[in-house]
Amino acid sequence: MERSIFSFIWKYSRRDQLILLVFTLITFPFLYVTLELPKRIINDAIGAKTDVIDIWGIQLNQVQFLMVLCFAYLGAVLAHGLLKMRLNTMKGILSERLLRRFRYTLIARMMRFPRSYFENTSQGELVSMVTSEAEPMGGLMGDAVAQPVFQAGQMLIILVFLFVQSLWFGLAGVALIPLQAYLIPMLQRQINLLNKERIKEVRLFSSEIGETAAGISDLRTNGGWRYRLATFTDRLGRLFDIRFQIYQKKFFMKFLNNFITQLTPFFFYAVGGYLAIKGQITVGALVAALAAYKDLSNPWKELLTYYNQTQDMAVRWEVVVERFAPRGMIAKEHIEGEPAEIPHLRGTIKLEHISVRSADGSAILDDINLEIPKGSRVAMKIPNQTERTAMAELLTREISPSRGRVMIADHDLADLHQTVLAARIGYAHGRSYMFQGNVGDNLLMPLRTSPKTVLWDPQQMDRDAIETLRSGNSRDSTKADWLDPGIADLNTVEDINDWWYELVKAIGTEEIMFRRMVTDPMDPEQNPELAANVVALRGEVHEKLKEQGLDKVVYRFDPDRFNPALPLGGNLMFAAPVRSITQAGLAMERGFLAMVVEHGLAEQAIAISQTLVETLHHTFGRDGTDHPLFTALGIEEDLYEQLVDIASRRRNEGDAVLSEDEFSLLLTIPFAFTAEQIGPAFPENFKQEILSIRKNKGALIREKARDLFTPITPDKYLPRMTV
Secondary structure (H helix, E strand, C coil): CCCCHHHHHHHHHHHHHHHHHHHHHHHHHHHHHHHHHHHHHHHHHHCCCCCEEEECCEEEEHHHHHHHHHHHHHHHHHHHHHHHHHHHHHHHHHHHHHHHHHHHHHHHHHCCCCHHHHHHCCHHHHHHHHHHHCHHHHHHHHHCCHHHHHHHHHHHHHHHHHHHHCHHHHHHHHCCHHHHHHHHHHHHHHHHHHHHHHHHHHHHHHHHHHHHHHCHHHHHHCCCHHHHHHHHHHHHHHHHHHHHHHHHHHHHHHHHHHHHHHHHHHHHHHHHHHHHHCCCCCHHHHHHHHHHHHHHHHHHHHHHHHHHHHHHHHHHHHHHHHHCCCCCCCCHHHCCCCCCCCCCCCCCEEEEEEEEECCCCCEEEEEEEEEECCCCCCCCCCCCHHHHHHHHHHHCCCCCCCEEEEEECCEEHHHCCHHHHHHHCCCCCCCCCCCCCCHHHHHCHHHCCCCCCCCCCCCCCCHHHHHHHHCCCCCCCCCCCCCCHHHHCCCCHHHHHHHHHHHHHHHCCHHHHHHHHHCCECCCCCCHHHHHHHHHCHHHHHHHHHHCCCHHHCCCCCCCCCCCCCEHHHHHHCEEECCCCCHHHHHCCHHHHHHHHHCCCHHHHHHHHHHHHHHHHHHHCCCCCCCHHHHCCCCCHHHHHHHHHHHHHHHHHCHHHCCHHHHHHHHCHHHHCEHHHHHHHCCHHHHHHHHHHHHHHHHHHHHHCCCCEEECCCCCCCCCCEC
């Protein structure tokens, strides 16, 4: 990687930085006009000596001339503001592109780290560097050239304007700048050294947090938590001391800078007022000079901020690059791109004078010579766990020998592309990592080594692809087809599925996977074909259940029957929820509950709720919430206690004592539980009343509640239900 952040910026954004530079220069004339026109308005328009002013042969009275200058000033301010807005937008986009490139570069380098490096470096430390520590670098990447030129140019124009008004104004404006230019960077360098120490301490702190999370059971079991907390106290104390020193120096620097900045207006008022009294300058020039100096302080402040930022980011860059350049990294050409061929490694395996050393230099394997003939099945007996692991990882190039070489089928293992090793060498161990996603994504990873299709975009209209290339990220798209059956010597995706099923049966997990599949919900938008197949199987499954005499133990969706396995809301509308709806969430849906009241269901619904809560309280009390029968209902303990309190007050004092929120919460119970769960407390006549409302007004109710429920139809997959 580039040794400095500016080398990185210039290498990957030279053209864009020059465009920003040109755009910056274009803004300067408009800035000067915004400084000059206020003086002209005061002296030439308001303070005009004659009633008629001649401008390029056009006769204007004093008021007309004033309006011309005012609108010219307004136009200049608007143009300058729009140019600055566009300039800042361009800088922001460039910053994000370079930050995206930098983060991708770090992640790509991480793919080449030796395994031993991960054993000595915490995941939290790497995550912190790629995310939070890289984030502030993005701001500097867009400002690298344009920002100092823009701010310095603004300062120069303002100073030129001041010198044009009066030599003394110009000298007063620049008098204290050298002092600030000396003191502020000197103090900032001290702050930067402290920041470097702070970054190191934060990384160690992050590493210790990760270790604690990973070993929390050991800490509790072995009584080590108090000592561990004491080490955190020490670490936090060191961070506090460093930050305390930073705050002292930082705010002293700000005080000093602000004090020096405020000294300059003193010279303006004293010297400028004296010159105005003596008649050597006009009052308009003095007012314009004061306004210009007010504008001068901002670019000077921005320049100092830019300097401080460059120093801070240079330290961050140095630390991050150092951590992402460990010894023993896999060669770049062995992991990027694709090899010309993927040879079959069917031949003799030779280990020639192999030695392997640990990170601290101690010998793990020493001068190993071994030859395994082609086609042999070999078992190695290695008593030491470290040596066993080293031997296995040596044959997969997860570790590299400190001396000697590994030959497989006359190929030097060190010279092979990583794709060849992934395709031809299998390694089963007990530390396999399950990535987020489904089982298939993890299992078929070896068959997705490169995209097999190229997305067609002849007009280059794909904005994501264009930005990917401009940011130096991978050209590979996740939208392409990556599955390659040929790697496993198969022909089609169906062959892969058949092989997968045979594999699942061989290891005896087909029943577990099937049960998990049918008891979990599925997103039909992500798997539309599977959802359609599930819907098509409904009739066949029902016929099979009838053949086996099991149709009575399954409640089939029937628009003319009450379904005890559906809550009241589902039965009322013959619909299923479109998303997870908690009782508290449903209580907030006042429109839906008002509809329940409107159709005369509230009285019986609240009676059911009262009976159910009292039954639960009588059965479990307040202390029996850990009983399996109670936990099967899925009621949160806090909600249960709240409902018991509401039902108790309603029983003793009536509905009048309940607030609207409490009444709504109690009313949600029949919509959260099924008739089966409620049991005898759910009366038969209430079921018939619900069916009657469904038949007469079901469509209207579904329309009003379409944001919460979706209709149940024979040809529709219901996403909130299990497969």
